[in-house]
Every structure is written in structure tokens, then in C-alpha cells.
Amino acid sequence: MKGSKWFLFQFLVVCIAGGLIVTYVRSCEKRKTYGYFKETRKESVKDTDQKEQAVSSLEVLAEQNQEEEAAEKKVFLTFDDGPSEVTETVLKLLDDQEIKATFFLIGEQITEETEDTVRHMAEEGHEIGIHTFTHESDEIYASAQSYVEDVVKTSKRIEEVTGKKPVYYRFPWGSVNNYISGYRKEVIETLKGMGYEYVDWNVSGEDSVGNPSVQSIYSNVRKDYDKYQEPVVLLHDSSSNQLTAETLPDIINLFQSAGYQFGAMRERSCPYQWCRD
Numbered sequence: 531m532k533g534s535k536w537f538l539f540q541f542l543v544v545c546i547a548g549g550l551i552v553t554y555v556r557s558c559e560k561r562k563t564y565g566y567f568k569e570t571r572k573e574s575v576k577d578t579d580q581k582e583q584a585v586s587s588l589e590v591l592a593e594q595n596q597e598e599e600a601a602e603k604k605v606f607l608t609f610d611d612g613p614s615e616v617t618e619t620v621l622k623l624l625d626d627q628e629i630k631a632t633f634f635l636i637g638e639q640i641t642e643e644t645e646d647t648v649r650h651m652a653e654e655g656h657e658i659g660i661h662t663f664t665h666e667s668d669e670i671y672a673s674a675q676s677y678v679e680d681v682v683k684t685s686k687r688i689e690e691v692t693g694k695k696p697v698y699y700r701f702p703w704g705s706v707n708n709y710i711s712g713y714r715k716e717v718i719e720t721l722k723g724m725g726y727e728y729v730d731w732n733v734s735g736e737d738s739v740g741n742p743s744v745q746s747i748y749s750n751v752r753k754d755y756d757k758y759q760e761p762v763v764l765l766h767d768s769s770s771n772q773l774t775a776e777t778l779p780d781i782i783n784l785f786q787s788a789g790y791q792f793g794a795m796r797e798r799s800c801p802y803q804w805c806r807d
């Protein structure tokens with residue numbers, strides 16, 4: 531070969547070699563890139579699986595917590611100063627929703643006219659407690675003996691109507707009041723020895739002081755309603771407490787929306803008391 535032929539031969543050799551090298555390099559890059567994507571995809575699938583597992587575990591835990599919380603939260607609605615003509619309205623509102631509550635009754639108000647209402651309370655499974663016979667501070671708080679006698683008299687009246695001796699009692703104006711300060715402990719211990727336990731409250735509708743309205747009763751309850759695992763709510767069902775009955779559906783709804791169950795006092799972990807001395 532000589533001259534231009536030799537040059538053409540060299541040119542062809544260089545082109546073929548170059549082409550082969552470029553093809554080889556590209557195929558290497560392609561393999562590397564594909565491998566990278568494959569690995570990345572594998573990792574990301576693994577990551578997603580782990581994340582999904584973690585999220586579903588958290589969801590299960592959250593559901594369990596919610597269920598436990600809902601099961602533990604129980605509210606105890608209590609009504610003082612009945613029975614009265616308002617009581618049947620209160621009972622209907624409670625019974626329609628199968629809600630149990632506690633009533634602290636005034637003995638002298640258990641008359642022939644109200645006996646059926648008291649029996650109705652008992653039949654529906656509500657707790658019936660004692661709130662003294664007269665609710666007259668001068669009479670009931672005259673001495674330790676007069677207070678104890680008053681409680682026993684009311685207890686007998688309730689037992690006469692329902693066939694069941696009450697367990698719980700509530701001091702008018704609560705267990706810490708000026709009337710009883712001198713002999714409070716004596717009264718509590720004497721009555722405890724007779725099988726009675728007193729109950730105070732930690733949420734109040736303030737429905738028996740001043741000039742309550744539907745709005746004021748509701749906002750007084752809402753102010754404190756979710757501060758406790760087992761709130762004890764003070765409300766009243768005397769003849770002047772029509773507004774309490776009107777507010778009751780909203781109060782029930784408030785607790786239901788927050789996941790509370792409703793119970794009678796015997797279902798509480800312990801009777802709520804301001805002082806344990």
C-alpha cells in the first residue's frame with residue numbers, strides 16, 4: 531500500500547477503534563447509572579416500608595391511648611336540693627340518654643307527691659344520697675349531734691321509700707363551711723362509723739347563687755369541666771332550678787364531646803372530698 535490508500539487505511543482503523551471505545555464507555559456508564567437507580571429505588575422502597583410500618587404503629591398506639599383515655603374519663607353529675615317539680619324533667623333528660631347521676635335529697639321534700647319521683651330515681655339506677663332533712667343552717671348545724679341526727683332521719687326517710695339505705699351524703703355549703711368548723715371531724719367520723727361517706731364537688735354550675743342564666747350555668751361548668759379525670763359536677767334540682775334543667779342537654783353534650791362516660795357516685799374510684807384529715 532502506498533500513498534493515499536495507506537492514509538485511508540489508517541483513518542478507518544482510527545475510526546473503528548474510536549467507535550468501539552465510545553460504545554464501551556457508554557455501556558459502562560449505563561450499567562453504573564442503572565445500578566445506582568436500582569439501588570436507590572430499593573433503598574427508597576425499604577424506607578417507605580419502614581415509614582409506613584412506623585406510622586401504622588403510631589396510629590395503633592394513638593387509637594389505644596384514645597380508647598384508654600375514653601374508658602377512664604368519667605363524669606359524675608350531682609343534683610342537690612330535690613326532689614321537686616323540676617326533678618322529673620331532669621330524670622327524663624338523663625334517662626333518655628341512659629345517663630346515671632347522683633341526687634342528694636332534702637328529707638322534708640320527700641312527700642306523698644314526690645315519693646314516686648324518688649322511686650323513679652332508684653328504679654333508673656341513679657344514686658340517691660342525703661342532703662339533710664331541712665337544709666336550715668340554724669337547725670342542722672346547731673351541734674355535731676344535731677347534724678348526725680338530721681342525716682340519720684333523712685336516711686331513714688329515703689330507705690322507707692326506696693327500700694335501700696343511702697351511702698353518700700353532702701354537706702349543705704360543702705364539707706368546709708363556717709357552720710361546722712368546730713366539730714367537722716367529729717361529724718365525719720361518727721357518720722363514717724355508721725356507714726356514710728360525704729361527697730364534695732370540683733366543678734360547679736353556680737346555679738343556686740345570684741341570678742343564674744342558661745349561659746352562666748353552662749360557662750361555669752365549661753370553665754373547669756376537662757380539668758379532671760373524674761369530675762364531680764354540682765348542679766341543683768330544687769323548684770327554682772328550671773334553668774338548670776334547660777342547660778342540662780348542653781352540659782351533657784359538652785362532656786360527651788370530650789369523651790367522658792357518665793356514672794353514679796358508687797362507680798367513682800373514691801368519693802370526692804375537699805379535705806382528707
Ligand SMILES: [Zn+2]
Pocket residue numbers: 610611661665702703
Ligand atoms: Zn343544698
